[in-house]
Amino acid sequence: MTSRRQPGQRAGLTRQVVLVGAHELLVSGGLDAITVRGLARHLGVAPNAIYSHVADRGALLDDLLDDLLGEITEPDPDEVEPDAGLITIMDSTYRVLTAHATSVPAYLAQQGARGDNAMRLGKSMEGLLAMAGLTGADAREARRVLIIYTIGAAAFATAEPVTQRDGPRISRDEAHRNFVRGLKWLITGIVANNV
């Protein structure tokens, strides 16, 4: 069933088609389900056909995850208090990252993000931080701290429910409320701007 095509025939693949296929695997099986061979199987092509449209697995994941960041909603920076705006944007990030299956945030934490959407969100945060009185190095540090905390929280929230040991497993809702509360603590500290 894998090979109905002869070597010379086109399969109609595109970078777009490859990314959509990868997204389908993400939704159905999580990040680990996105393998080059599995994706090729999903698209009905030979494993190495993928490499005609994407440099390697890493580039594929980076592009896919930046697309995900496109789903994050930005508040209009002119109509909102800076604190509320930061909470909105970070909470939206948290929701998007936790919605799309396990290990996405952990991958981001390890890899960082430098795609178009990541840049856009960075600019948006910068604007809100400026309204809160933070500029230059202060703003860059605050932004980095907020991103680290948000992605870290998303990673913990999507952590496998460890069977090991006892421990009262935290619910998804509790994890989210815990995240928001910590976010508020963090923003309080940033605005207080002690040292």
Add this chain to the structure above:
Amino acid sequence: MTSRRQPGQRAGLTRQVVLVGAHELLVSGGLDAITVRGLARHLGVAPNAIYSHVADRGALLDDLLDDLLGEITEPDPDEVEPDAGLITIMDSTYRVLTAHATSVPAYLAQQGARGDNAMRLGKSMEGLLAMAGLTGADAREARRVLIIYTIGAAAFATAEPVTQRDGPRISRDEAHRNFVRGLKWLITGIVANNV
């Protein structure tokens, strides 16, 4: 060179020996270098010999990483201000996690930690938070937030220096200072305790 032993002969393997071998691979090649087959090669045994001492790769990593947490220094809870004590313990955690190669913190963020040392550190944090006036649910949430932030920061600090795009790569020192500053912000907010 792999098989100098007959099926019935012992190789002198122990759970300890296996863990030490895994630690050597961690130091020399990072977390990804710890593969069951690679470890077996390193120890001069057949790949499946590992399974006589460890349930699977996951259990191996969990045990190894909890051993790492054993290196974290705890402040004496009786001799220190709670803020300073929390900074000491989280900073020590950050240093230990970033010292031992790439992707260790990301793995922890994804997996959580429930080993003996993780529990010990949790208790220690609880004591410090109690001194700061946090108990019950408040303390649990504060503890979780501090852990998330610290492991997240360690994950970002050990992220591969992405060649992609421009961006002024942050130095290891800058990342560390940024972490400490954010940690202070966070503790400020926690102590201020605004809902």
Add this chain to the structure above:
DNA sequence: ACCTGAACACCGTTCAAGT
């Protein structure tokens, strides 16, 4: 109980074709 041999079902990636 501890280990090996052999196998199963996978990976990512490359290289030489074919149209």
Add this chain to the structure above:
DNA sequence: ACCTGAACACCGTTCAAGT
């Protein structure tokens, strides 16, 4: 330019032995 075939060098894990 886009795709296949075939190969290389890996994975984690299991099952049936052997002592």
